[in-house]
Amino acid sequence: MPKWGAVLGSVFLSIGLQAARGAEAPPPVEKVEIGSDRAFSVNGKPFFPLMAWLQDAENFAAVKACGMNTTAGYWGGSSGTAHVGEYLDKVWEAGLYGVMPLDARLKGHPGLLAYIHDDEPDLPQQVNDAEVVPGAGLHVNRSTPLWKIVDGVTHSWSVLDPMEKASITIRLKQPVTVESLALWLTVSPGLAVAKEVAFQAAGREILRATLENKRGRQKFPLEKPATFDALEMTVLSTYPGKNLWGSISEIEGFDAQGENLLLSPLRYEPRAEPAKTLAAYEAIQRGDPARPVFLTLTGNFHPHFGKWTDAQRTGLYPQYIRAADVVGYDIYPIYGWNKPEWIHLVYEATRLLAEQAGPRPVYAWIETSRGGQWTGALENQKEVTAEHIRAEVWMSICGGATAIGYFTHVWKPAYSQFGVPEENRRALREINGQITRLAPAILGRKPAGAVEIGTQGDARLAALARMHGGQLYVFAVNYDERLVDAAARIRVEGLAAGREIEVVDENRSVRSEDGSFSDAFRPLAVHIYRLKW
Secondary structure, eight states, X not given: OOOEEOOOOGGGOOHHHHHHHOTTOOOOOOEEEEOGGGOEEETTEEOOOEEEESOOGGGXXXXXXXXXXXXXXXXXXXXXOSSHHHHHHHHHHTTOEEEEOXXXXXXXXXXXXXXXXXXXXXXXXXXXXXXXXXXXTOBOOTTSOGGGGGSSOTTOOOEEBSSTTOEEEEEEEEEEEEEEEEEEEOOOTTOOEEEEEEEEETTEEEEEEEOOSSSSEEEEEEEEEEEEEEEEEEEEEEEOOSSSOEEEEEEEEEOTTOOBTTOOOOEEEESSOHHHHHHHHHHHHHHXXXXXXEEEEEGGGSGGGOSSOHHHHHHHHHHHHHTOSEEEEEOOTTTTTSXXXXXXXXXXXXXXXXXXXXXXXXXXXXXXXXXXSSSOOGGGSOOOOHHHHHHHHHHHHHTTOSEEEEEOOBOSSSOBTTOOOHXXXXXXXXXXXXXXXXXXXXXXXXXXXXXXXXXXXXXOEEEEEEEETTEEEEEEEEOOTTOOOEEEEEEETTOOTTOEEEETTTTEEEEOBTTEEEEEEOTTOEEEEEEEO
């Protein structure tokens, strides 16, 4: 991987700008480097990026107050800006760094930490090879594409608006011969329901049928087998509903052996193929090789989610990783899935991505509240607590992350870019303040000897050991989703008995035995240990 460095033009270093930004402003970015163990440095000093995602300038004060040092992403017109260069000016004036999409106007900007790809190129998109063409006057609902009418999923919707007189044509890649046709209707309060339908093929009507106003398959034999490569269906009349529109779940055409020859199953493709992402990376490198390039993936590289087969995962993700210098992911167990019992995935996914990323730094986006748009009514959504946030952050760090991002957007009860409740803002200040203070240690070198964490039971524990300033640091977390207590034993190669080991920020210490020391971990607890080495 390349090293990144650039000398800034004096135009960016005006005294007035520095004064406007205040005493807490970070230094202008002259050089960004990635060293051993995925450690970032800015201008030769250790730096741990703590990012907020897609924020208008009005939220920058809240971002900083929560201890973050960077904002990532930009959309056109944000904060009334004409382009991303104007936006990064606002980021910099607020005392933050930016991780921004490529724009030639950003090169050499004092607040530019890195570039970032378009989000989640690996996001699975539903794709179908069927060609289903709407007839005249039919309004197509993009969220319920017409190909769903032949995807084999009998509860999926293909909206026909209006239902009465609606016409669609199913075009096939080659002729088929069918002996019967079947329909699955969508019956729901308020919707119009197809009553009488007609099918035409090869220039003639092959079936006219009256449907019952009910769910389930309704199958009709043809007078004689019909051969065609295009099948047109027209709704001649309806069972009226409150709405003029309705839907048909599925149309099937069976041959003599009972095989559905109209079937075109759903499949998934990534939102952007790896080759496209690689081309974008190469374009960024040509435009400005002085800054690293970030890439955020979905959590689908983890087999838990099952969106991709093993072969697809092993084919896709190494290619995506090659298209970036820094790779991250987003898994929100509670905010995104309403499943606190999935919290262990944050550690597992970070560790897995770190293994795949090789020398590249990795980062994780962390949930900060409830209020997601896909997890049901707000009153049924489970809370994201300060304990969850702290545990997830340290799961990520113990899994190999050397940067952290926070997702702060909520949709319920109303949309907000920074919808973090006050108690979680306090937690973020504490967590990020601790990370910033300990960044040189977190980004330090690995110790020469092995450090391992275990427990008397089967609780899930993780630990990261690093050396800094002649001291050994051990960062440890109980990431068990069962919320169990754990009696941990941390084995440190070469540790003598009787050593006093400081528990950082807890005003206590533990004493070593020969080669190890022990401590208690409450559910989701985080402990940090320090001793002279």
